[in-house]
Amino acid sequence: MKLTKLNILIAFCIFGFVSNMLAQNRPFFNKNKDILIAQFDSKPDPDDIHAQAALGSMLAHSDLDGVNAFGVAGAYGRQGGQFIDSDQLFEMVFGTGNWTDADADRSGSIKRIANKVIPILNGGGKVWVQEAGQSNITRDWVIEVQKSVNNNVVKNNVIVVQHSEWNQNLADNTSNSPASNPVVLNFVRNNTTYFYIDDGNAPFGGFGDHGPWGTPEYRSRDQKWLNQALSSPNNKAKQLWTEAERVIAIRYPNGVPYDWSFMKNGGLDYSDCVENWWIFNIGNKADSVDKFWNRYVVNTTGSNPDPDQCVALEQNGVVAVEAEHFDSQSKTNDRKWYAQDGNTATPSPDPDPDHSSGASSGGYLEILPDTRVTHGDPLVNGVSFSNTPGQVAIINYKVKFTTPGKYFVWVRAHSTGSEDNGIHVGIDGNWPASGARMQWCAGKNQWTWESKQRTNANHCGEAEKIYINVPSAGVHTISFSMREDGFEIDKFVLSKSYTKPTGNGPDEVLVDCGDENKPPQVSITSPANGASFQIGQTIPLVANASDTDGTVSKVEFFINNNLTATEQAAPYDTSTTITNPGNYAITAKATDNNGAVTTSQSVNITIKDDSVPPTDAIDIPGSFEAENFEIKSGSVRIENTPGTTAGKNLGFIVNGDFVDYAVNVESSSEYTFDVYASSNGAGGKVDIVESGTVVGSIDIPVTGQWHSYKKYSTTVSLSSGEKVLRLSFNGGSGYLYNIDKVVATKIQSVEQTATLSPIHDAYLQGSTRYNVDMLRIEQNKRSGYLMFDLSSINGTITQADLKFTVYSDAGNGNVSVSKGNSNNWTETNLSNSNKPGKGVQLGSLNANFPVGSTKTIPLKTAQISGNKLSLIIDALSGNDFAFASKENGSVTQAQLVITYDTNRNASLDNVNDNITFYPNPVVDIINISGETAGKTIKMYNTIGVLVKEVVLQESQNTIDISDLSSGIYIVNILEAGKTNNILSAKKVLKR
Missing domain, CATH: 2.60.40.3580 (Immunoglobulin-like)
Structure with a gap:
């Protein structure tokens, strides 16, 4: 038995090691370029409905803010049973029109998916397929995409993620067993990048483990999860799960009947979402049902802003705020602001009648109770009266400013007595002198605008003295506090000019409510960027357009900013012709049902006139004979090459000669230039010149032969387009060398990853150096120092991660990684006199650091260069902790993982x-x-x-x-x- 456990432990360790190696090779979702195609079979089992609600809860969270997602219903294979429609749920998850129903319209769905996929691939992005069903529809739309996109691009950039053996089997078979010839499954595996992750129906290490990509178990028989979802304070999640349960109740009026289903008797199964968990690299933030529920379903932060939390917007130097739209109150023990609308009960005494009929929006605020109405009523300082701003009854408003500066404060107030006519105003918790003692004398017993400050010289107030200074653009808190109880406020206006509002004043503009109209999305799918057409040739104009919270009312096509065509219904497909040659930019502009407009990225095309013969330019990359020049100078001449039937070469070359070539460079890049030359003369150098600038040089040695040609090479950077390249010949006296041909090859960028261990690591505590089996980090007390050898990195660094394993001492807080400004230290001589100074901060991590955990801190790559790199690790807050050093024999030392592109x-x-x-x-x-x-x-x-x-x-x-x-x-x-x-x-x- 012990031997069996040991074998299992060894196998698990080997699996973990292989998993860690493979994890470095998996791609990761890029919100800026990639798209998620979420495909659900919904046939016949109802767990897909739960998975749809779970994905919607994730997409509503800030974790996935900005993710481009498109939904597919009916992505089933050869299984029997009934398809479960969940149209409204798809609308809620993906937005109106941003999904397709392959059960109702399979051929149309294939085209709609392809139209989503093609622009992403053409734009350098990846397409991530959540295969929460079978691969049949994936096979079909991949075939459609391959008609427009290179097969290798599709293979490398369509990422299919599958977690279920059942799903795989039913692609080619009608039962849950592998087909003898799985044509559909093999096609998808061979034509995409296919990841077969562990089954979400079991915990880590449970059944359905395919290796090496472990997943959590996303199902439970406990009824509490659905009960929590259906009463969640997260309104978006509550709506999603309520709709999901409605769909399931229609399909199963008496409840899910299957004993094998975790959904029987109110259980939960969203196992398909382990594919989302893996695709978006959620990790331990949601690696159990409990964590998932707390983060995405019953959360009150991170997603779904409360529609009541709007802020008033300043525009063109003016902002208006309705008094009853306040954010919060404080210091209300004695007096408080009460909203009045003609129906509200208020505390006594309140001797004033209701004034809501004249208020700008039918409501206003009053400070109550109102015990001091006339000058003869008792004055209780700090209770019924306060000449100190911010002392009693503070009310706060959130205002969003687009322009900072000085703003005059206007308040629409209703003063009925001699003592109900004053307040104070402040900003961001400060009460400036310019906001104290706003006063009303005129306009009694009516709603009156005023902006005057009471002074010793003028108790009725002086103009242009009530104002606040807004320090920056953004959201600020505007506050009012009581000066006299019984004060009534309807509205206030902040304006850069001292202009008194009239009537109800300007309208209030509210933003950031969580329910604003979202603009539509639009992209051009045809023509392709860089396409060429002949004069008069038909040019297709095709666009994809969608709107997540409404409908698209029209799509307009523009060529060089001139309106060319308008399409008012999908598909947005038309055509045009252009009669003049030249370069043209095409854009599409989508307008939604609320008037929001989005303009697509431009597509550039070229119109050619083949009636004009093209110039005979040499294509780069490519090879060309040296004698195919446009212009030569000096004594250079073309001669026959001995030993060939028709071969030619350039000879009689002397110092200062040159030849010019008309070339067409395919794309801006680095190129290897191989010059085939031979010298029985003085030898010398060949300079490659573009627009008067030497972009590369090649030394030609003396070989002792005039016609024994060898390759001599250099690397040059060339911009795209047609141009003249010059070969300039330099050397000593006499003839230099002969040249036979030139071969130009585009250098491809190769991505490599290197995992580096530190060559030195130690930490300082005060003036004492420690070079032991751990590096201790403590705020203002202990700092760690790491040095890495970067000499093996030959190329452009695109990603750098510092990894370490917490050892012996756990902690928490914010850890900073800074670049050291010198490398003249070792782990055996580190001291305060030779330690590197702290340069730019490369990265930071605010987290808990439990013992045994491995932490990764992404580093800024722009500042990483040179043969050596010193890193300084400091704690900015929290409790101290330690991580393993290179002297530690039991725990992995710190590592610097570098990803870089090398031209090769x-x-x-x-x-x-x-x-x-x-x-x-x-x-x-x-x-x-x-x-x-x-x-x-x-x-x-x-x-x-x-x-x-x-x-x-x-x-x-x-x-x-x-x-x-x-x-x-x-x-x-x-x-x-x-x-x-x-x-x-x-x-x-x-x-």
């Missing part, structure tokens, strides 16, 4: 002519020939981890790799003494 030929065999490897594949020993002395060999595995580094000695011609496991490795050859200059990169297979 696609074959990874950018071979230096002087160095060759053989054999390849290799068993144990790599043989090397060429000039090797001093060069460094670095070998990386396929996830970017450095596994071997060798500095080659004089006459060394072998490398022993017998200690490496079988697999593919990337071998970088670095120039002697220059750890960032890669001479060659090779792919080697070890058997």
Whole structure:
């Protein structure tokens, strides 16, 4: 029994290790570019209905704010049973028109999905498919997309996520067993990036584990979850789950009858949502039903703003606020503001009659009780009267300012007695002198606008002295406090000019209520960006448009900002022609039923006139013969190449000569230029010149032959378009060299990931250095120092993450990672005199740090460069904690995970002519020939981890790799003494 447990433990550890390795390779959802296609079969089981409500609860949360999602109902395969319609629920989750019903209209749905997918792929984004059903409709719309998008783009950027073996089987079979020839499933697996994650019907490590992507169990037989959802303070979630239960009750009037279903007797099953959990990398924020419910279903923060929490908006220097639309009150023990609308009971005494009939919106506020009406009534300072702003009965308003500055305060008040006519005004908890003692004398017994300050010289107030200073744009709190009880306020206006309002004053404008009209979405699907057409050729104008909270009333197409066509109903599809050649920008403008307008990104096209013969430009990338120049200078001439039947080359080249070529560069990028040359003369240099600027140079050595051509290379950056490239010839006296041809190859960017361990790590406590098995971090007391060797990173860093494992001492708080401004320290000599100064902050993390947990802090990449990087770890708040150092033998040390793009030929065999490897594949020993002395060999595995580094000695011609496991490795050859200059990169297979 013990042996069995041990075997299970070993297998679990191996699985965890493999999972961690694979987790580094999984893609992640990019809100800025990607889309979620959420596909539900809803046949025959009702758990899809719960999953739809759960996804809607997630999409309403700030975690998924900005996620582009499109819903698909009826994504079923060959199973029998009844399809469950949930149209209203789809409307609530995805928005009006932002989903499709494949059960009702399969062919139309395929086209609608393709129209959503194609612009995302063309824009460099990824399409994430929540396969909460079978792959049949995925197969069909992928075929449709492949008609317009390159198959490799589809393969690499359509990410299909499936959690259920049942779903997989029913794609090709009518029962829950694998088909002998799963045509549909195999097509999707072969034509997309397919992830088969663990089943959401079981906990981590339970049945349905496919490995290596573990998932939580998203189901429960406990009735409490639905009861909580149906009475949730989260209005959006409450509406979603109420609708879901309504749909299920229609399908099963007597309740879900299946004993195997967790939904029987009021249970819960939204297991399909583990695919959303994985796609959006939710992690431990919702890795159980309890956490999911607290975060997305019964939460009162993070989503669904309360519609009553509106703020008044300042526009063009004026903002109006209805008095009864206040945010909060304070200091109300003795006096309080009461809303009056003619029907409200108020505390006594309140000698004033109701004045709501003349109020701007039928309501107003009054400070009650009102015990001091006339000058002869008792005055109780701090109770019925306060000459101190902010002392009694404060009422607060949220106002959103677009422009900061000085604002005069106007209040519409109703004064009935000699003592009910004064208040104070303040901002953001401050009570400036310019807001004290607002006074009314004129306009008694009626609603009157006033903005005057009572002074010793003038008890009825002086003009232009009541104002507030708004320090910045944004939301600020405007407050009023009592000066005299019984004061009545209907409305107030803040204005940059001292202009008295009339009548009811300007209208109140409310925003940020949570129910504002959301603008429509629109994108052009045809023509494609960069497309070319002939004069008079039909140009398709096709757009996708949708509106999450209404309908699209029209879509207008513009060419160079001129209205060309208008479509008032979907599909938004028309065409046009253009008779003049040139470049044109096409946009689509969608207007919704409330008048909101959105303009699409522009699509650029070119109109050509083939009646004009094109210039004979050389395509870059490509190869061309040296003699195909447009212009030459000096003594350069074309000569026959010996040993060929029709070969030509350039010869008789002397210093200062040049040749010009008309070229058409396909795209702005880096290119490798290979010049094939031979020299029995002086040798020299070839400069590649664009617009008068040398963009690359190649040294041509003396070879002793005029016609023994070899390749000499350099890398240049070229902008796209037609232009003239010049080869400028430089050298000593006499003839320099001959040139046969030029080959230009576009350099492809290759993404690599390297996991680096620190070369030094220690921490300082005061002036004492500690180099032990942990780094302790404590606010204002202990700081950690890490140094990493970045010399293996050759390219542009696109992502950097600092990872560490909490060890021995747990804590919490905000941790900051800063770049050190020097690297002249080691873990054995770190002191206050040589420690690096603190530079720019690269990242931070505010979290709990339990022992054994691994934390990741994303770092800013723009400031990371050089061969070495020092990091300083500080606690900005909270309790101290510790993490494992490189001296720790039991817990993983800190790691710096770097993702970078390196320009490398696609074959990874950018071979230096002087160095060759053989054999390849290799068993144990790599043989090397060429000039090797001093060069460094670095070998990386396929996830970017450095596994071997060798500095080659004089006459060394072998490398022993017998200690490496079988697999593919990337071998970088670095120039002697220059750890960032890669001479060659090779792919080697070890058997």
